[in-house]
Amino acid sequence: MSIEPRATRITRVAQIGTGYMGGGIAQSLALAGNDVWLADADAESTRRNYERLLKEAQLFSAQGLFPADAADVLEQRFHPASSIEEAVADVEFVEEAVFEDPQVKKDVLSRVEKAVQPGTIVGTNTSTIPVKVLAEAFEDPSLFLTVHFSNPAPFIPGVELVTGEATNPAVLPIIDELLTRAGRRGAQVADVPGFVLNRLQYVLLKEAMTVVEEGVATAADVDTIVSTTFGFRLPFFGPFAIADMAGLDVYAKGFAVLEGHFGERLSAPQNLTDLVAAGKFGTKTGSGFLELEPEKLAELIDYRNRAYKKMAELLEDLGPSPLQS
Structure with a gap:
C-alpha cells in the first residue's frame, strides 16, 4: 500500500x-x-x-x-x-x-x-x-x-x-x-533511459557530429543553421506542431529522399505514413499529429508569424553572442 x-x-x-x-x-x-x-x-x-x-x-x-x-x-x-x-x-x-x-x-x-x-x-x-x-x-x-x-x-x-x-x-x-x-x-x-529531453538532444548532437565528420559543414555552420532555422521555431512549437504546419505529406516525401541516401535509419516512421495514407496532412487538413479546428488555423498562423518576428527582434536587441563576435 x-x-x-x-x-x-x-x-x-x-x-x-x-x-x-x-x-x-x-x-x-x-x-x-x-x-x-x-x-x-x-x-x-x-x-x-x-x-x-x-x-x-x-x-x-x-x-x-x-x-x-x-x-x-x-x-x-x-x-x-x-x-x-x-x-x-x-x-x-x-x-x-x-x-x-x-x-x-x-x-x-x-x-x-x-x-x-x-x-x-x-x-x-x-x-x-x-x-x-x-x-x-x-x-x-x-x-x-x-x-x-x-x-x-x-x-x-x-x-x-x-x-x-x-x-x-x-x-x-x-x-x-x-x-x-x-x-x-x-x-x-515514461521511465526509460534519457527520458525525452536527452534522448532527443543526444540524437541531434550525434547527427550534428556525424555531419561535421562527413565534411558536410563545420561545427560553427551547423550551429548557425540550427539556431536560425528549425531551432528558431522551437521556443514556440514542438516538432509535432512544426511538422503539422509544414505538411505531413511534405515530410513523407522528404523522408523518402533521405531514406534513398541514408537507408532505413532515416526512413519515414510508421505513425507518419499512416497519417498521410489517411489524408491527414496536418493543419491544412485540420488533422495530423495534433487536432486543429478549422477556424483556429488563421489564428495559429498569425501567432506563428508574430512569434517569429518577435524572436528576430529579441535577437537583434540582445546582439550577437560571444561566439559570433
Whole structure:
C-alpha cells in the first residue's frame, strides 16, 4: 500500500547537492516562496555553496535577471545544514542533485529515506537514469520520482516528471503545483533511459557530429543553421506542431529522399505514413499529429508569424553572442 504525502502543498524543501544544478534549483524554489534547507557533501561545502548562491543572486539582480531583492530573499529562505540528515528532517519535499552516478545517488537517497518524516516526497534531478534503477535505494519508493530541471535551472522553464511503477500518483499534482509557483512547466514522461529531453538532444548532437565528420559543414555552420532555422521555431512549437504546419505529406516525401541516401535509419516512421495514407496532412487538413479546428488555423498562423518576428527582434536587441563576435 502506498504512503500518502504528508502535505498537499509544499512550502519546506531540502536541496541535496548544491552545486551548479542543485544550487539553481534551490534558488528557483526559494524565490517562489519556499524555505529551502541546503546540504552538500559536508558542512564546509554547503556553506561555500550557500555563499556562492547569494553572491550569484546579487549579480543576477544587477543584470536584471532576478528581482532586485533576490539576495535578501534567499538569505531569509535558505537554511544551510550541517548534514543531509539535518536538511531533510522536517521538510515536505527533498530534491537530490548529486553526481550523475547511480551508486552515488542510491547512497544519498538511502540516507534521505532513513532521515525524512513519513510522507515526504523525494525527487531526483537525474538527466538519464531511470526511476526503476534509483528506486532500488528505497525500502518504500512510493513517494519517489524524477523531477528533472534543465541547465541553467534558474532560467529554463521545462521540467521532466518521471514516475516509477511504485510511485503514488498523488505526488504529481503536488509537485506540479510547486513547479507552477516557481514559473516552471512539468511534463510527464515514461521511465526509460534519457527520458525525452536527452534522448532527443543526444540524437541531434550525434547527427550534428556525424555531419561535421562527413565534411558536410563545420561545427560553427551547423550551429548557425540550427539556431536560425528549425531551432528558431522551437521556443514556440514542438516538432509535432512544426511538422503539422509544414505538411505531413511534405515530410513523407522528404523522408523518402533521405531514406534513398541514408537507408532505413532515416526512413519515414510508421505513425507518419499512416497519417498521410489517411489524408491527414496536418493543419491544412485540420488533422495530423495534433487536432486543429478549422477556424483556429488563421489564428495559429498569425501567432506563428508574430512569434517569429518577435524572436528576430529579441535577437537583434540582445546582439550577437560571444561566439559570433
